[in-house]
Amino acid sequence: MKKEENIIVGISIGDLNGIGPEVVLKTFQDARMLEFCTPVIFASAKTVSFYKNHLNLDVNFNGINQLNQIVSGKINVFNAWNENVKIEFGVESPKIGTFAIKSLEAATKALKNDNIDVLVTAPINKHNIQSKDFNFPGHTDYLAKELQGDSLMFMVTETLRVGLLTDHVPVKDVSKHISKKLIVNKINTVYNSLQKDFKIGKPKIAVLGINPHTGDNGVIGKEDDNVMRPTLKQIKDSGKLVFGPYAADSFFGSDNYQKFDAIIASYHDQGLIPFKTLSFGKGVNFTAGLNKIRTSPDHGTAYEIAGKGIADESSFKEAVFMALKLFKNRLEYDELHKNPLKVPQKKI
Structure with a gap:
């Protein structure tokens, strides 16, 4: 070495x-x-x-x-x-x-x-x-x-790691980009990086919802119920410790993020605003998966x-x-x- x-x-x-x-x-x-x-x-x-x-x-x-x-x-x-x-x-x-x-x-x-x-x-x-x-x-x-490899924007500090399902995508197009295949690929990339790059044997990952309040049972959008929830269930059933979708508005303020090895946000500002607020000047942008x-x-x-x-x-x-x-x-x-x-x- x-x-x-x-x-x-x-x-x-x-x-x-x-x-x-x-x-x-x-x-x-x-x-x-x-x-x-x-x-x-x-x-x-x-x-x-x-x-x-x-x-x-x-x-x-x-x-x-x-x-x-x-x-x-x-x-x-x-x-x-x-x-x-x-x-x-x-x-x-x-x-x-x-x-x-x-x-x-x-x-x-x-x-x-x-x-x-x-x-x-x-x-x-x-x-x-x-x-x-x-x-x-x-x-x-x-x-x-x-x-x-499969690249993923992974914002990291010693204690906080935030990955993105979509990165430089206009907000109006976010839901069009999020599919079962994308969710599976990005979660696998984060999971593998946590094991290989951060030496975490059994990573615990939280995923934030796409819509406000994760859609409120379809009232504010159906993507969380139709795409996100069933995909996360399949991933969890395969043996990975993956949880969500969580409502993004209260997730960081409640310190819930501290219970996980990584958080995956659905889009750029959903993840980067809380990340930079909590860690500005100490944060690092790591391109995981390559x-x-x-x-x-x-x-x-x-x-x-x-x-x-x-x-x-x-x-x-x-x-x-x-x-x-x-x-x-x-x-x-x-x-x-x-x-x-x-x-x-x-x-x-």
Whole structure:
């Protein structure tokens, strides 16, 4: 198993006009971080030097053009481009979006080729990254295409984990997307991740309803009665500890969430509003279900404070630590299950 300092953390730089570069450099300005991993920032030495000087940060780095030049225990900057970049803090720019994609694509390629062990992504602007060559709502959808597995947005802290049945879907279309197949697939992804990535042997999972009050016996909608309840019953009958659907409005306020290893929300804001309220600054976005580890902080580009030197790196640092933890947990799980007993599983 790899020693901690030899775990290579690839970092996509995100939107250069936002706070991404700042939180990345502030994270590794703390030299103790290099005792836990070797970072590789996918950007350019020129761009990183600009941020270092602008923010007056005490950061030394090793510029590289090939991934076989990575120096263990140092901050490495891989030159994903060579041209000069005009930085305009707080400005949404399609040109800056192209650099965010260059960084992401180079880092993803390195992850697929095992040049890096895990990927931590700084925030992007979902609007300015769009082009004829890159047409994805965000990181999760792009990585789902590039990496093997069934992706799921999993917001996590040490004590709270919230997964989503649907993520970047308009509210008006949520119920159209939720089917028995989707519910089964997403619950299986969460269940497997809890076992493999979080070392929880028999996970206990709560699922939130689709409609207010889970439909009130069909008065506010029939999806919970017609789709959600029968599917959850079948999953529970197969042996998984899956409960619900619960009414979302009172679930978190009553502290009911503390009784479960994970909660699965039906749509984006149903899960992320309570998650960020309870854990903002400590939360991590983990793309569960893929064959590689990817995490990110729980905030966006924060244009309004970009370049001012006041961005808080806590969530990005948590994303790095979570990626390391998940990587090691998955290595241990794979080591223990090299020759698993073939036990028949009841299909749903």
